[in-house]
Amino acid sequence: MKRVAVLGATGSIGASALDVIARHPTALRATVLAAGRQVDALVELCRQHRPEHAVIADEAMLGRLRDRLRGAGLSTIAHAGDAALVELVGGDACDTVVAAIVGAAGLPSTLAAARAGKRLLLANKESLVLAGELLMAAAREGGATIVPIDSEHNAIFQCLPDAPARDGLARIILTASGGPFRGRSRASLRDVTVEQAVAHPKWSMGPKISVDSATLMNKGLEVIEAHHLFDVDGDRIQVLVHPQSLVHSLVEFVDGSTLAQLGLPDMRTALAVGFAWPQRIASGVSGLDLLAEGGRLEFEPPDLDAFPCLRLAFDALAAGGTAPAVLNAANEVAVSAFLQRRVGFLSIPAIVEDTLAALPAIPAVSLDALHDADAAARRHASRAVDDRSSA
Ligand code: NAD
Ligand code: MG
Structure with missing residues (x-):
């Protein structure tokens, strides 16, 4: 038990x-x-x-x-x-x-x-x-x-469970649904509402991660997450938009093999894997009928101009040290302000970028240093929210 x-x-x-x-x-x-x-x-x-x-x-x-x-x-x-x-x-x-x-x-x-x-x-x-x-x-x-338990990382975990295979890992390909605003230009995102932003096309999730999915910051956080979980640098992590959300991620090996994990978009599958691994138990999720799901799997590159949060996350990972902590804290403050209707949707990447610029990365030697960076970023981002909401 x-x-x-x-x-x-x-x-x-x-x-x-x-x-x-x-x-x-x-x-x-x-x-x-x-x-x-x-x-x-x-x-x-x-x-x-x-x-x-x-x-x-x-x-x-x-x-x-x-x-x-x-x-x-x-x-x-x-x-x-x-x-x-x-x-x-x-x-x-x-x-x-x-x-x-x-x-x-x-x-x-x-x-x-x-x-x-x-x-x-x-x-x-x-x-x-x-x-x-x-x-x-x-x-x-x-x-x-x-x-x-993140579906993408759970997929990679299933494709790459043991250490010997990791030596032959070439690349990780994280899939993204693209969120509710896939295909839209940056200019058209200025006046989107909270209701539109949290209405995810494929997944039912809490409000914060739903907004993160709409800005693509969720995928950015997941790039950093994959770096830590699987010990791969950002230049070996690719993001592909996959609107059907059936391929949860892919792993490419040095021999040319690519493995993927597929399933319906329901987090109970990942949780059942987590509870039972290396065994398998029922999760309540039915198997995948590819024909019933439309018979198509499509992939496209992410639009970093419309969704700069993904680029900011790759940059923060490359900068290292306290930069990911600053990115995360500024994003939490900005998303919370958006959900409270204090700032607009495009203010989220703007506040994160502004906070990263104001607080350059320093080496993160201890938990205290990270907590300090987190707190400084929250203060800076909160002031940016105040400026924007009173403007
Ligand atoms: P949610 O908003 O639905 O639930 C958040 C939970 O955290 C609630 O139970 C809330 O009471 C609790 N909580 C909030 N602040 C707390 C605090 N200070 N101390 C203790 N508990 C606190 O969010 P969610 O969608 O379930 O997401 C939870 C986490 O899982 C997030 O980190 C999210 O990124 C991650 N995640 C979620 C999904 C998904 O499908 N929902 C997928 C992948 C990853
Ligand atoms: Mg995910």
Whole structure:
């Protein structure tokens, strides 16, 4: 029986993870559920999944969580705050951790799971972008197995699971759906709305990653993520737009072979791989009928003029040091301001570019240095938001 902590339980990945867990009651059990601020949704999940522990990030909500759990007649123990979450993740309440908190807020718990040698189902890509070297080193030292849950990286993991094959790796080809604005010019994106930006054509996801998919920053973060997970430099990572979203990524070897993983766009497949690898378990996702899906697989290059965020991410990876942390933090601030309708869509790449220019990369020697860079970027980007929203 695997004892699973689902971090970000009330989110989109959290729901998919709990769906797969519930299909395998004798093999998988959710023992820890964690969320940011949604007490009622968390208690409802506790009612369904009966975990031993529930954690709410906002410490002011601990009393409410405890009262609601008790009111529902549940014996789930209530906790609050980052420190409590880190302790539970590192302790024996779980052996498997689904890291699906959105944003840099997921780093402490993801790091704790890596250090404690857990099986780490890693959806929280921002933690890799912010502190990829430290996180990968922590996993090596702690003996953790990382299974990437991002569909592209999960595809690459499936094509390239073991170390010997990695010596013959030539290139990674990440596929991108192109998002809701594929084919549009930069000028035509000026007045797009939040509703249009979060309406992803192929995937149903949380609001932040949906906006990232619309700007192509999501693919940029994924390039940096792939660099850390598979130890490849940016010049050996290609991005191809693939509107059908059926080929989740490809791996090319030095002998001319290219392997791809295909499937319907449903994150439960990646999560089932993460729970069971190297075995396979049912995920609730049906097999792929290529004819029913239209019988076509198309590929095109990304438009870096309309979607400069992808270029900014490649540049940040090449600059190294604190640049990816700055990119990520500025993007989180800009996307949040866009979702609050304080700035327009094109302000997202503009704010990220401006912040990267203002805070040149320095070597990232420690977690403290990365946290400082993250904080400085958030301050700079927040001022840029203020300037733009009052203009
Ligand atoms: P979401 O917005 O649906 O859910 C986010 C979850 O994080 C919620 O449960 C929320 O309560 C929790 N949370 C937010 N701030 C928190 C904090 N400070 N402390 C603790 N919990 C906090 O997001 P999502 O779409 O499920 O994405 C989660 C992560 O997975 C992101 O990093 C995203 O990039 C990655 N991811 C998602 C998908 C997808 O299909 N949704 C695909 C690939 C990768
Ligand atoms: Mg992805």
